[in-house]
Amino acid sequence: MGRLIKLLASLCLLASAPLANAMTAAEIHARIAPAVFPLELLDADGNTITRRSAVQVTATRLITQCEGLENAVRLQLEGAAGMRAVQLLARDDEHRLCLLEADSTAGATPLAIDTPLLAGAGSRVYAIASTQDFGVGIADGVIAGIRHGRDGPSIQFTAPLTRSAAGGALVDEHGRLIGIIDDPSYGGHNVSFAQPVTLLSGLESRAAARAADHARSSRAGEFIRNGNWDALEAMSAEWTAADPRSTQACAFHARAAAERGDWPNAEIRWRKLLALQPDSRPALAGLVVSLLRQQRRDEALATSTAALAGNDGDADLLQLHAGMLAAAGRTNEAEAAYRQVVERDPWQIGAWAGLAALAGQRGDHDAAVHIWARIGGLLPEDPRVRLALVEALLKADQPQRAWRNLARLPEAIAGTPAAIRLRALTLQRLGRTRDAVALLRDAGANAGDAGQRADALLTLSILYAKQQRWPQAIQAAGAAVALQPENDQARFWQAVHLKDGGRPQEALVITSDLIVRQAADVNAWRQHGFVLAILDRQAEAIPALRKSLQFDPRQTKVWGALIEALHAAGDRDGVRKACVTMREVDAAKADESCTGLMTLYQALPQ
CATH class of the missing domain: 2.40.10.120 (Thrombin, subunit H)
Known part of the structure; x- marks a missing residue:
C-alpha cells in the first residue's frame, strides 16, 4: 500500500x-x-x-x-x-x-x-x-x-x-x-x-461494431428484398436491444412494424428514431404514414406542418406536406404545394405523381397523361415513369396508346410483375380478357416476392369478376390475402367478390373489420352498406351508405342503394330527401332511381 x-x-x-x-x-x-x-x-x-x-x-x-x-x-x-x-x-x-x-x-x-x-x-x-x-x-x-x-x-x-x-x-x-x-x-x-x-x-472496437452493424444491415436488406417482415422484426428487435441508440436498428425496427401493418408500434418506433435523429426525413415520412393509417389525419397534417416550419426550402419535406394536404382533402393547397416542389426540383417524381393523382381525382385523366409524358421526357429510362404513363393512359380510356407504350418497354422492364399486370389490364380493355387472365395466372405463380404475387392475383381476381366467374375471383383474391393477410386492398376485393358471388355473410365479416381499420375509407363503408342491404339488414345498411356518401357525395350507385334501403325500411320521407339530393348530383340517375318510387308513393294513401 x-x-x-x-x-x-x-x-x-x-x-x-x-x-x-x-x-x-x-x-x-x-x-x-x-x-x-x-x-x-x-x-x-x-x-x-x-x-x-x-x-x-x-x-x-x-x-x-x-x-x-x-x-x-x-x-x-x-x-x-x-x-x-x-x-x-x-x-x-x-x-x-x-x-x-x-x-x-x-x-x-x-x-x-x-x-x-x-x-x-x-x-x-x-x-x-x-x-x-x-x-x-x-x-x-x-x-x-x-x-x-x-x-x-x-x-x-x-x-x-x-x-x-x-x-x-x-x-x-x-x-x-x-x-x-x-x-x-x-x-x-x-x-x-x-x-x-x-x-x-x-478505434478497433468501433470498427468491429460497425462491421457487425454492416452485417446486420446486409441481412436486413435481404429480408426486405424477400418480403420477410417477421424475420426483419425479430432481427431488428434483437439489434435495438443490443444497441438502443443505433439509428439503423431503429429504422429497420420501424420498417418491420409498418410492413406488418402494426401501425401503433410503427408510430412508436418512428418517434424513437426522430428522438435519436431529429432531422431524419424517412422517420418523419414514416411517422406521418403511421398516423394516417391509424386515421389520425389531423395529427399527420400537424406533424408535416411542424416539420416544414423553418424548412420551407426543403423540397422533400414540402412534398411530404403536400401529400398530407391531399389526404386531408385540401386539394387546392396540395396542388399548389406540389407545384412548388417541381418548380424547385423538376426531378421530384413523387411530386409529379401527386399532381397526376390529383388530376385523376378530379376526373382529368388527360391531364395526368400529360404530366407523366412530360416527366418521361426528363427521365426517359426510368421504369416508374414509363409504367405510370401506361396506367394513366388506361384511366384516360386510351388502351391502344397504352399498348403501344408497353410494346416499347425495354426487356428488363417488360418482364417485371408491374409491367405484366399493366399488360393484362390493357389486354382486357382491348377485349382480350381470356389472354389477360392467362397472362396474370402465370404471373401470379412466378412473380418475385409475396407482394408482387399478391398484386398479380388480385388483378386476376378482378378480371375473373368482370367475366362473372365468381368462384375463380374469390379463390384468386383469397390467395392474395393468404400471401399478405394485412393487405386491406386484397381483403376489400375479397369481400366484393364474396358479396357478388352470393356469399354475403362471409363478406360481412371482412367489411365489418375494414370499417374499423379504415374508418375514413369511402370504399369500405360503401361495400359494408351494400352487404348489409343484401342481407336485408336495412337499419344497419342505411347509416353505412350515408357514411360513404359523407366522404364522397358523387357516388350515384350508393345513392341508388340508399334509396332502395330507405324504401325497404318504409322511410318515405327519407326516400324523398335522398332523391332531391341525388338529383343535384346526377339528375338522369336520380330519375332512374326515384321516378317509379315517387309514382308509387303518390298512388298510395298517405
Whole structure:
C-alpha cells in the first residue's frame, strides 16, 4: 500500500509540474517526421491512384485518413528502407480514421498516444505530413477553434496543406501528437481540420461494431428484398436491444412494424428514431404514414406542418406536406404545394405523381397523361415513369396508346410483375380478357416476392369478376390475402367478390373489420352498406351508405342503394330527401332511381 501511495504522489507531482519549453519547428520535424510516412494507394496494375500520409503509433501499426482507401487494391508505405506493404486492419468511417498493419517494423520510434488536453484557439500547432513528391514536410499554424459536430469534436487550424497531407500528424508546440489531419479538401485555403487523437482509443472496437452493424444491415436488406417482415422484426428487435441508440436498428425496427401493418408500434418506433435523429426525413415520412393509417389525419397534417416550419426550402419535406394536404382533402393547397416542389426540383417524381393523382381525382385523366409524358421526357429510362404513363393512359380510356407504350418497354422492364399486370389490364380493355387472365395466372405463380404475387392475383381476381366467374375471383383474391393477410386492398376485393358471388355473410365479416381499420375509407363503408342491404339488414345498411356518401357525395350507385334501403325500411320521407339530393348530383340517375318510387308513393294513401 505504501508503494502505491508513493507512486500516486509522484504522478501528482508530474501532473502539476510545468511543461517543458516549446520546441522549435526544426526540433519538432526531427522528432516527428521519422514516424510519418507517405502512403501510396495503388490500383490493380500497380499504378498510383493517389498519395497521402500515415502516422506510426506502434512498431507495426499506423493511422491514416480513410478517404478513398476503398478504391485501392494495394497500399504501400515509402520510407528510408524503401517500400513496405501495409494492410487495412480496421476503419472507423464515422471519424474517417483507418488503422493499418505493416508487414515489418519501420525502425522509427512510434508516436505516443497520451491523449493530451486540447489547447484553445490561438495555440501554435504543426502539421507534419507527406508533401506529394517532396518527402515529409512541416507547416505551422494556429488552432482556429474546436468544432463540435454530429461526429464529435474536430480541430480547425490554419496551415497551407496539399491533399497528400491527409492522414499526417498534427502536434502541439511541445511535440505531442494531438490529431490526425483530415482531407484538406474538406476545408479551404489555409483552413484545415484534424481528428483529435482521443478518437484513436477504441478505434478497433468501433470498427468491429460497425462491421457487425454492416452485417446486420446486409441481412436486413435481404429480408426486405424477400418480403420477410417477421424475420426483419425479430432481427431488428434483437439489434435495438443490443444497441438502443443505433439509428439503423431503429429504422429497420420501424420498417418491420409498418410492413406488418402494426401501425401503433410503427408510430412508436418512428418517434424513437426522430428522438435519436431529429432531422431524419424517412422517420418523419414514416411517422406521418403511421398516423394516417391509424386515421389520425389531423395529427399527420400537424406533424408535416411542424416539420416544414423553418424548412420551407426543403423540397422533400414540402412534398411530404403536400401529400398530407391531399389526404386531408385540401386539394387546392396540395396542388399548389406540389407545384412548388417541381418548380424547385423538376426531378421530384413523387411530386409529379401527386399532381397526376390529383388530376385523376378530379376526373382529368388527360391531364395526368400529360404530366407523366412530360416527366418521361426528363427521365426517359426510368421504369416508374414509363409504367405510370401506361396506367394513366388506361384511366384516360386510351388502351391502344397504352399498348403501344408497353410494346416499347425495354426487356428488363417488360418482364417485371408491374409491367405484366399493366399488360393484362390493357389486354382486357382491348377485349382480350381470356389472354389477360392467362397472362396474370402465370404471373401470379412466378412473380418475385409475396407482394408482387399478391398484386398479380388480385388483378386476376378482378378480371375473373368482370367475366362473372365468381368462384375463380374469390379463390384468386383469397390467395392474395393468404400471401399478405394485412393487405386491406386484397381483403376489400375479397369481400366484393364474396358479396357478388352470393356469399354475403362471409363478406360481412371482412367489411365489418375494414370499417374499423379504415374508418375514413369511402370504399369500405360503401361495400359494408351494400352487404348489409343484401342481407336485408336495412337499419344497419342505411347509416353505412350515408357514411360513404359523407366522404364522397358523387357516388350515384350508393345513392341508388340508399334509396332502395330507405324504401325497404318504409322511410318515405327519407326516400324523398335522398332523391332531391341525388338529383343535384346526377339528375338522369336520380330519375332512374326515384321516378317509379315517387309514382308509387303518390298512388298510395298517405
